[in-house]
Amino acid sequence: MRKLSMVALSLVLLLTACAPNFQKQEEVVQKTDEDTKEKAIIPKYKISDEYYRTIMPFQPGEARGMVVNNLNTRYDITEFETGLMRIAQNAFSTDKYVFKEGQYLDSRTVGLWLNRKFNENQLKERKMKADDNIGLNPLDPGNGDVHKRNEKNPIYLAHILEHNYLVQSSGEKGTYQLGGIAIGLALNSVHYYQEEQYGAVFEKNITRSVLEAEGKKIAQEVVSRLRGIKELQDVPITIGLFEQESRSSVVPGNFFAYAQVSQGSSNIGSWKDVKEEYILFPSDKAEKEHRDDLTFFQNFKQDVEEYFPNFNGVIGKGFYIDGQLQEMNINIPIQFYGKAEAIGFTQYVTGLVMEHFPSYISVQVSVSSVMGQEALIVKKPDQDEPFVHIYQ
Template structure:
């Protein structure tokens, strides 16, 4: 049996473990400002937690920017998937369809991510007056560079748009809501000279939140000036990304739902989510029982291979309770039977060591690539296990 690509495997696991709904595939009419086109709603729905997408697939107008604007691959994944979780607070996955953002293109997003410039700075950098619309603070360009970067950091790192569509009784699909994610920096990186060393300054969370909310209000007002978004419900969420060296992702900290037609943010909802590295001093302080459980799991793994010491976990907490746990075990095997035996052993540990309400995924890898994947969904009696041949 040939090795299955990792992404394909994940899709297979979701299909196997989430009891998909097999409704009939539907052909609908997609209504846009320019034209009416035929589109397809896929018949498969993985679970109630996921949105159906509409076909043919239309990539985001700002596709690709997230990779260059966020600090780590962990932040990239969490920013996108976490924004979908935020969307579910206002847009029911059983009613709405998902589509990548079609209103904000790469050029617009790039301009919004700039700093504001003085007229002299704009002229020096060849920036037209109409393009001087950056949402990050003006750097006056005078005085000590370290002081300036601490006082005027780059707050806004990226903007992500997700569109949510509604189907009416006449099988017509149209835009029903928009969700905007604002990725904010907890650490600001800067250079004193081109191609020189990179320096950084930490941005206090209170400052991140304050400026993030101000930026959100400006973004809302700009969106309302777009014809297709004048009378659409809009959700805006603030995401605080981690520093470049982090091995866990950042998290969403606040979101707001704005009614159709409104141009004012009235109320913010706090998001009680946070990632922890296991084991760690921080996790031991905040969630000692979970940290101890993971240490016991780690010790059991090391009993199997006494010279091994590389088990690491990333735990997502919601409302101060662990919701999911991703575990990485990089190890070297010297035969297929060794890999099979170890995977069976770890599967047993997963079922014994972690509460049933926690979703657990264990990736076992070696220098040759993926070796095994263990997935135990919340309250699942039997885990899904795949060993790569």
């Protein structure tokens, strides 16, 4: 391994070479409706073909912030958004389309759609109008045993996320207009409920088969409602089903199905499976389903623990597509007593990364202490030398 100073120098050169040139940007006109046009900027620099360029100035989504309260963990929040972008790429190329946060579903609309359906008495209690009784979750009649009611009628839909994708207008160079939208439906694998407002919390597990059936019904209704919005009557729609994990999970959920609705259509045709999954290492599931991957992770973990004999906090998160490991993210929280110790440990771990993990997977190791992030090690597939950064 090269000396740390050489790694630091390489890092400076890498960042200099890859730093975005903010002078290189494209001034365009954005069509917001039939009669309105606004000046906008699209950065020419794109950090990767995996990401969309974003139209500027950035315009927050109409339902911005709701996802934080509606999803169970920060892992699900991140994966829900990035996973929806991956699904969108099946219909909207990153070379042709630019990204904009959803502008058509505001927080009030999303909130009403996330409600349960209500009967007449429940509407009166909530002082709601009949026109606002548009919840997509099943009715809770409010009579009888609370456990039986929630077992029979769990809340399936947790959140709705909208992304807009703009494309250059044909015959109007420099003018961009809405070219399609992507909708993510976050579904609950666990329904949480209480007997009373401040009472104990109970859980109802929802099987994937039930969740898929209910999710597809909800998706069809969502598409029909979107077509009722003037600006969305004639644009392609991609809609995906996301299963979020429980509140105690340390790995995110994943999208498991998506469908593409053609221009002007209100009917969802066939659904396509999304074979993505996150697995915790070590775990019983990793041992049962990915024994070989667990073996090289455990060997890495054991060697880390040789450096700190009383330490056993190495945790990994594996990302799988079609059952094949694509990426391993590892967190190592350590108590250091000096910078030299942190540097020495980082060099040691870097060697272990190159020794234990197959060349075809991406590996990222974050080393942290009570003082914050200490080091980052990144090895891309078939990379001879990893990227290493020591935080100052």
